[in-house]
Amino acid sequence: xxxxxxxxxxxxxxxxxxxxxxxxxxxxxxxxxxxxxxxxxxxxxxxxxxxxxxxxxxxxxxxxxxxxxxxxxxxxxxxxxxxxxxxxxxxxxxxxxxxxxxxxxxxxxxxxxxxxxxxxxxxxxxxxxxxxxxxxxxxxxxxxxxxxxxxxxxxxxxxxxxxxxxxxxxxxxxxxxxxxxxxxxxxxxxxxxxxxxxxxxxxxxxxxxxxxxx
Numbered sequence: 001x002x003x004x005x006x007x008x009x010x011x012x013x014x015x016x017x018x019x020x021x022x023x024x025x026x027x028x029x030x031x032x033x034x035x036x037x038x039x040x041x042x043x044x045x046x047x048x049x050x051x052x053x054x055x056x057x058x059x060x061x062x063x064x065x066x067x068x069x070x071x072x073x074x075x076x077x078x079x080x081x082x083x084x085x086x087x088x089x090x091x092x093x094x095x096x097x098x099x100x101x102x103x104x105x106x107x108x109x110x111x112x113x114x115x116x117x118x119x120x121x122x123x124x125x126x127x128x129x130x131x132x133x134x135x136x137x138x139x140x141x142x143x144x145x146x147x148x149x150x151x152x153x154x155x156x157x158x159x160x161x162x163x164x165x166x167x168x169x170x171x172x173x174x175x176x177x178x179x180x181x182x183x184x185x186x187x188x189x190x191x192x193x194x195x196x197x198x199x200x201x202x203x204x205x206x207x208x209x210x211x212x213x214x
Contacts (some may be wrong), residue, residue, distance in 0.1 A: 011205040020209060044068055070206030097197060103156045104154075104175040105210050106141040108201035110151060111138060112171065112208040119205065129168035130205055138163075148173060160191055189214060 017038075020033045097209040112134070121132035128129035135142060148161040158179040164172040176189040180197035199212040 001050060002005075032078065034109075036074065039074070040071065041070065058157055090139045093181055098176075100156050100159060100177050100180040100197060101199070101212065104159055104161075104177075104199055105201070107150045107152070107155070107159075107182070108161065108173045108175060109208055109210060111141075111148070112173065112203040115171070115179045116205075116208060131165045131171055132201060134163070134165070134171045134203060162190060169205060173201040173203075183212075184214050187214040 018033045023031070024033075045200050073157050093111050115130070115137040117132040118137050122128070122133070124175065137146060141151075142163055143149070146162050146164060148163040148182075150159065150161055156177075158177050160178075162174045162176075164174065166172065172185060174190050174197065176191040176193065177197040178191055178193045182189070182195050182197050185195040186196055187196075187198070196214070198214045202209045202211070
């Protein structure tokens with residue numbers, strides 16, 4: 001095999017090996033950036049070993065211009081895809097946050113409205129409080145560590161619910177997410193996640209409210 005052929009084969013294997021890093025690290029961008037770096041280094045040595053030997057000089061310049069154009073084109077395409085991927089990720093996270101907000105509000109309000117209905121309409125009202133109605137309605141879903149299990153856990157496993165009973169006349173349910181974005185990137189939610197979603201549902205004898213805290 002001629003020396004030139006060895007150079008070409010080495011370049012192909014080098015780019016292929018760099019691209020395979022995506023599989024090794026489970027990150028497609030590592031492979032892409034590695035392949036670009038290897039390609040640029042390879043083209044430098046290709047110019048040194050082969051292109052600069054081309055005759056006449058006009059042919060050498062033409063090949064170099066063509067390679068330079070291809071390099072610029074690839075870098076432009078890479079930059080475009082990086083920006084496009086970032087925008088798509090932002091859009092998907094915005095959609096995810098909207099969905100989780102809706103699920104969290106539905107889950108908490110459904111539970112609290114049921115507790116409110118129990119408080120106002122069930123028998124033995126004289127000995128009943130908002131808190132006792134909530135405890136009775138939630139049953140085994142309200143754990144000793146104040147965790148409240150959702151009605152439909154499969155809806156969004158990223159959401160966590162914590163119930164607080166500050167007094168017999170009110171109940172708070174704090175909802176946090178370890179995925180959905182909050183509005184303040186420095187906010188630390190109840191689950192110790194930074195910049196993530198948090199909201200609070202409040203039950204009193206007068207009704208139910210839902211407030212997003214981040």
